[in-house]
Amino acid sequence: MPSDGPEAATAAEVVLSAAAPTVADLVAIADGAQVSVGADAAQAVAASRAVIEAAIADGRPVYGLNRRLGAARDAAVEPHDIIGFQRRTIANHRGGIGEALPVRQARAVIAARLIGFTRGGSGVRLALVAAYADLLNAAVHPVIPARGSVGAADLTHLAEVAAVVTGGGRAFDASGTLVDGASALSAAGLEPVALAPHEGLAVLSSNAYSVGIGALAVAGARAVAEAADRAVALSLEAIAASGPAGNLGAFTRTVADARGGAGQRESAATIRDALRGSALEHADRVVTVQDPLAFRTAPQLNGALRESVDRAVAELNLELAGRADNPVVDAESGEIVSGGNFQALPLALAFEGLRLVLAHVASASERRTATHSATLAAARAAGETRVPGLLLYSAADAVAELRQLAAPATLGITTLSGVEDHASLAPVALRLLERSLALTEEVLAIEALHASDALRVAGTVPTGAGTGPLALALDVLIARGSAAADLVPAAASLLTTP
Structure with missing residues (x-):
């Protein structure tokens, strides 16, 4: 079974209600929390389905209900073919390729x-909503090509989920065994769902890949921002151990308040807290008037990362709270209106911006x-060091790749026809962001390993509240050997673990 680490053991439950869901809710579900649908959310689902049923009764032309999809949008679906149309819609969209997504993703x-269904814009039945919640709660995980x-x-991804819900496709059952979808449902005591009119389109009409995995990536980016500040603090102790460097003036409230950026203030405070009680705070210490920019401007650089994370979280929360379906069902007016809320460019641009700032953060770290x-x-x-000299080259290699990854990904191709003639390419921007995060973790880990080795060679024990324990952990790590392939992931884990 594809995995990106053990799922978090949790007894938590996320209740989806009329209140706006958040990135934290989604991450909790991804990490194994059970999920249920509150009464007010169920009411919103039922109200939106009633609008669909009314449209069926009066024969209104509705995209994806009694009209076909894409360039055939004005061609009628004959009444006798409505159910077959649902099945073909799912089958025709199962065009994904690549490795299966890990369980968490x-x-x-x-x-x-599922969250999108509960916002009341989808027009699906409560039975279908329950089926998606049951997949999560029973740990049945569809094989979703990346x-x-x-x-x-995100049509191809969601078609694979719908295939399993309806008894097709492939899935990993609760034991992690790869089986056909029907067998996975049966082993969990679940029944396949037959899609009702309109549901073939509704299950697909969402940027669930970009929103879902984007939430995980942004949570990872926040951890990287914390790691960047910890690495800087350790580096300040290291350069102070070998000369009159490590001037803390650049990290004071005075400097942060003079500009006033929220991210800079948070980063500077994190670095100050990590160095609290260290020798760098001694007033009589001889110190240079200012350090090189890669040290001195760390709060501005890492603060920019923090602010980019906040912008991405805001975009994700907007998507989670909204109704991105096309057509969107509006229970209050009784209307079903075609539109373009699936255009995820604001979210895609947030992913683009994160990649760019990660390249800056990693470049300064190198x-x-x-x-x-x-x-x-x-x-x-x-022969007195324990970190390989050419580990610096590995950092430079990673930074070079990060600079390439920072280039825009969203100004790409058009799509199939004169109707579907523009796309955000948010998933591409997101995949590049995931790679950028992994590389930045490696670069920061290499910095921390070098700083720890420099402290050891200088015979200095760091005394900062945050740097002392970190340096000790890294020193134990590098004492085990000098294989960079082993050291870097372990060091990255130390940095990104609170």
């Missing part, structure tokens, strides 16, 4: 679509590592 996709969506609703590497040169020549 598959859960995030299902959760995002690639195929262009960001005009420069700090270069400073440590130069300091360690003599000790390295004498």
